[in-house]
Amino acid sequence: MSIETKSSVINGIDVAKVEQLAQGCANDPRNAGVKFATSTRWTGGTSSASRVTGYELGGRRIPRTFAIVSDEPQELCGGNTAPNPQELLMSSLASCMMVGIVANASLMGVKLDSVVIDVDGKLDLRGFLGLDQAVKPGYDALHYTIRIKGDGTPEQFQKIHEAVIATSPNRFNVSNPIKLTSELVVE
Secondary structure, three states, rough: OOOOOOOEEEEEEEEEHHHHHHHHHOHHHHHHHHHEOEEEEEOOOOEEEEEEEEEEEEEEEEEEEEEEEEEOHHOOOOOOOOOOOHHHHHHHHHHHHHHHHHHHHHOOOOOEEEEEEEEEEEOOOOHHOOOOOOOOOOOOOOOEEEEEEEOOOOOHHHHHHHHHHHHHHHHHHHOOOOOOOOOOOOO
């Protein structure tokens, strides 16, 4: 008699590790605290470079090193060397939801063939340029479309989508007001 062992890696996600992380956070809320930070420097013109040097998880500092560059298209007075901040915002929203989709599908045992998230939005440059105080400098709405293919049922995919709506940090941050605090240091 053979015992069939189910692989804990589905869609590239180690399900056992996700379950262990969730259990650790449930058992002790101190394990659930996570702090992310970036430092962004102007690199000339409309371009900037953000650096990630690490993050904190459960009170532990974990080093990571990444650079994220940004620039505007030439038509918006930039050098067109990198995505602009709006494209980075949209890709951050979609990337965060993507993590939720893949993790939730994996936890449900649903194997994915493909997932694509398209995000778009319109804004009025008169607000950004300060030409009309009645015009907001940002979006009234963003729209996204998720195209998903895999061995799940439509009901499973709907449940995955609902879970992402309920738990995606960046979806929450974009769709709800969050408090921003600031400090200006003149050197």
